[in-house]
Amino acid sequence: MTQIARAARPVRRVRRTVQAVALALSLTAAAACSGGAGDDGKVKVGLLVSLSGTYKSVGTDMRSGFELYLDTHGGKLGGREVELSVADEGDGPPTAVPAATKLLKKDRVDVLTGIVGGGSFNAVLPLTKRSGIPLIGSNGRPEVKDVSNVWHTSYLSDEPGEAIAEYVKKKVDGPVYAIGPDYQGGHDELRGFTTAFEKAGGKLANSDGKTRWTPFPKTTNFTPYFADIAKSGAKAVYCFYAGKAAIDFVKQYAQSDVADLPLYSAGFLTEGSTLPAQGKAAKNIYSSLNYAPDLDNEANRTFVADWTEAHDTTPTTYAMSSYDAAAVLDKAISAAADAGKEITPKTVNEAIGELGQLESPRGTWEFGDRTHAPVQKWYLRQVRPDGKKLDNVMVQDLATLGD
Missing domain, CATH: 3.40.50.2300 (Response regulator)
Structure with a gap:
């Protein structure tokens, strides 16, 4: 199920401080009450991408890449049904923050992925840190000091x-x-x-x-x-x-x-x-x-064929990186389950760190120990x-x- 989050309407300045305090308390409470992948056993994934503004085409491809992985894997990640909530990042923090807040507070997602802009990433990061869920970015990302619950399937922006x-x-x-x-x-x-x-x-x-x-x-x-x-x-x-x-x-x-x-x-x-x-x-x-659609490897041939059938266009790095974000979650959830662990944000985050090398349409890559971003060919x-x-x-x- 895909839900498109609408950015919150502007509020009066006199209410902002009270709302900010309330948000911090509610996010902390949500993290404390989180017991796993939902009462119905589903994994709740939040996808935050630009569906309007300058980078609408980028965000649209990122959404389509994640959805393509789900469509070609029975709508499941790690054998679990997925509830996908999609929110519009827009052109930066003023729209990205309320959209992310909705995913965290109302939709109570277990993991957040996507994010087009570096400014949006920096603005949203404190929210995911506070809520204790993994953040799997799938577009360019600035340097981050604490990457304990931060992962990236695309690249560092420099x-x-x-x-x-x-x-x-x-x-x-x-x-x-x-x-x-x-x-x-x-x-x-x-x-x-x-x-x-x-x-x-x-x-x-x-x-x-x-x-x-x-x-x-x-x-x-x-x-x-x-x-x-x-x-x-x-x-x-x-x-x-x-x-x-x-x-x-x-x-x-x-x-x-x-x-x-x-x-x-x-x-x-x-x-x-x-x-x-x-x-x-x-x-x-x-x-x-970090990607070209004519790369000659089995994973890319499958990806290009599936993408072309669904969209009748050439796939992009945006779609590929988001597709890989879904693949990372798929493998991590499976690994946690195989180890007999309850599927929670914490166990999924730990499993991601133990994945090692990953086969991808871009070629083989792995997460770096220091940055949690890909070690990959350009x-x-x-x-x-x-x-x-x-x-x-x-x-x-x-x-x-x-x-």
Whole structure:
């Protein structure tokens, strides 16, 4: 059963302090009263993703990836029926926090997964810590000090840029202009590239030697920024954008005075529904990602076939990582049950930590001991013709990252 949570209406300022105290008390009480996977034996899973706003396409794929795993596994995880509650993260903390609160307080979920934005992740994390349930993120994530109940099936947000930085330094004879959105995820993504690029001996073309930030989410006209790039003497551009912002950036880039400069990016720039919307403007863009749909392994062949049958499109890293979040829960719940343990948030969290290597559409990976994020390969992709359409075609391995 899927429930779409609606964001809470604005409340008067005079009530906010009282409500905040009440929320903290109720979450603590809920954790204390939680006895396991529900009185009916079902596992209650909360899925928090963007179903509106800039990253609607990302969140939709994440929801579909999780649901695909359930659909192809009899609606069960670890042999248990699943009650799936879905809530809209929107564009960040103002909508993500009330949506997560609803999942925790009203739906009383046993585990929370999803979350598109880094800002949303940081805002929701204290709620899951207080409630004592596992949080299995399935999109980019910032660094977290206490990962005792935090797991991730996608990547740390600085890794896409870190993975491609040395390749860009070798291929580009001159300075590179760095640009991205001004919010938590953008800062993490660009820091990963600029730090690794400069460490490899590269130089930024930006006039102050720092990344150029574009206001998020309101920037839709990138023309003034392209004018700055043209004056910088850059020999190439590196960026991070996703969703609607990626469509606007790429289409305008192709029509700008810097269209002849090679464009490198984190893979989200051309991922999923953004690529057909960009059309020919995206041709030849190089990107770094932990997944490509043409990877040749058994798990990916199964995943691609099932996804294509259900959606008639190419699967994305967003769908894959959420699909893997369901797979992690499936294996962890089975392991806990096989060990004769009651299925509770605590036993599931412990079982996740003992899973070891996991077979995935991206290839084999495992959780890092320090970060609880994947130790995994990263791939270089290029937008090329694949039959009658453009696609992200895998070019080569880039690096294996993770602690």
